[in-house]
Amino acid sequence: MPARLVSFSGFDNNTEQFHNAVRAQLSQDIEVLFSYAELPSPLIDACRYVMTGQGKFVRPLLVASAFDSVNQSNANANENTDKSTDDKNCMANADGLEALLENDSDYDMCRRAALAVELLHTYSLVHDDLPCMDDDELRRGQPTAHIVFEESTALLAGDVLQTLAFEVLTAELPTFAPFDSAIASQLIAIFAPRARRMVSGQMLDLNAEATTGISQSDLEAIHRDKTGALIEAAMLMGGICAGATAPQRMALQECAQHIGLAFQVQDDILDVTTSTDTLGKPAGSDEKLDKSTYVKLMGVEQATSYAQSLFNDGRAAIIRELSSRELSGKKDSADNNALLALIEWLWARKK
Numbered sequence: 040m041p042a043r044l045v046s047f048s049g050f051d052n053n054t055e056q057f058h059n060a061v062r063a064q065l066s067q068d069i070e071v072l073f074s075y076a077e078l079p080s081p082l083i084d085a086c087r088y089v090m091t092g093q094g095k096f097v098r099p100l101l102v103a104s105a106f107d108s109v110n111q112s113n114a115n116a117n118e119n120t121d122k123s124t125d126d127k128n129c130m131a132n133a134d135g136l137e138a139l140l141e142n143d144s145d146y147d148m149c150r151r152a153a154l155a156v157e158l159l160h161t162y163s164l165v166h167d168d169l170p171c172m173d174d175d176e177l178r179r180g181q182p183t184a185h186i187v188f189e190e191s192t193a194l195l196a197g198d199v200l201q202t203l204a205f206e207v208l209t210a211e212l213p214t215f216a217p218f219d220s221a222i223a224s225q226l227i228a229i230f231a232p233r234a235r236r237m238v239s240g241q242m243l244d245l246n247a248e249a250t251t252g253i254s255q256s257d258l259e260a261i262h263r264d265k266t267g268a269l270i271e272a273a274m275l276m277g278g279i280c281a282g283a284t285a286p287q288r289m290a291l292q293e294c295a296q297h298i299g300l301a302f303q304v305q306d307d308i309l310d311v312t313t314s315t316d317t318l319g320k321p322a323g324s325d326e327k328l329d330k331s332t333y334v335k336l337m338g339v340e341q342a343t344s345y346a347q348s349l350f351n352d353g354r355a356a357i358i359r360e361l362s363s364r365e366l367s368g369k370k371d372s373a374d375n376n377a378l379l380a381l382i383e384w385l386w387a388r389k390k
Contacts, residue, residue: 047375076199076203086199090157105274105276109361162196162201165184165194234268267302308339311339347386350382354379362379
């Protein structure tokens with residue numbers, strides 16, 4: 040069994056190992072959730088199909104990285120941290136770690152939050168791909184849900200993933216500690232309005248198709264909701280599970296707002312510079328749908344510079360509140376901070 044969303048520093052600051060451990064735990068938790076939900080066939084088959092594809096799982100990684108960064112920042116700030124707290128946040132492969140974390144509600148609330156954001160994100164992809172929306176036939180390197188299953192099944196799969204995204208925060212799930220009601224109420228307060236904003240952003244995006252004269256501010260208004268809202272939710276939810284202070288939450292939100300826009304700018308760039316095989320979804324689909332994009336607005340070179348500046352601004356917010364490192368342009372500034380390492384990983388992504 041993989042370690043539960045544990046410390047980035049426990050992997051000798053190896054980003055790939057940390058991300059793989061988070062993904063492995065998420066995969067296990069998805070199966071636990073589906074066993075609990077007892078969905079009828081073919082609905083359960085469609086849900087498993089879309090939730091277990093070759094996704095990047097960026098949003099669960101944001102939850103886990105924010106959780107770890109806040110934990111590490113608070114531990115570093117407290118010189119009198121006792122031995123039990125040190126043990127909880129130390130080596131990911133330490134003997135007895137599973138027993139130590141078996142009933143740890145903070146870690147398990149983080150697992151719930153990671154599940155919630157991935158469920159909501161995947162629902163949005165399933166619905167985006169439907170013939171009535173973007174009408175795409177490829178997602179995460181495999182045929183889309185409405186191609187493999189009937190369109191009605193794909194529609195219902197998206198519906199149930201959306202409801203499960205909220206249910207998972209308070210469900211009595213096997214292998215999870217009982218939910219923490221105080222944390223759960225905070226998570227729902229963060230999650231629900233940003234889920235609504237994501238849908239609003241999707242509507243604004245559809246409205247902007249084949250529309251001329253879209254300004255950069257108009258485009259950013261769309262993507263602060265369509266893409267940025269759930270990224271914001273992920274980082275804040277991870278921080279809340281780790282007991283983030285008010286200044287830390289402000290830093291997480293500021294970082295998320297920059298990263299959310301940067302992620303969308305990157306997607307627009309990759310749509311015109313990367314192949315379908317690499318992307319795992321149809322390249323050039325933005326042009327096919329006549330979408331308003333940053334590349335159309337400012338060109339690839341300027342869009343790339345803009346994405347870099349947004350990533351830098353996101354890094355600066357984390358360094359200010361959650362890292363002892365001084366701001367620099369070097370990749371090694373990520374040091375042992377999981378969020379900074381994730382930002383570097385996102386900047387280097389090719390799909």
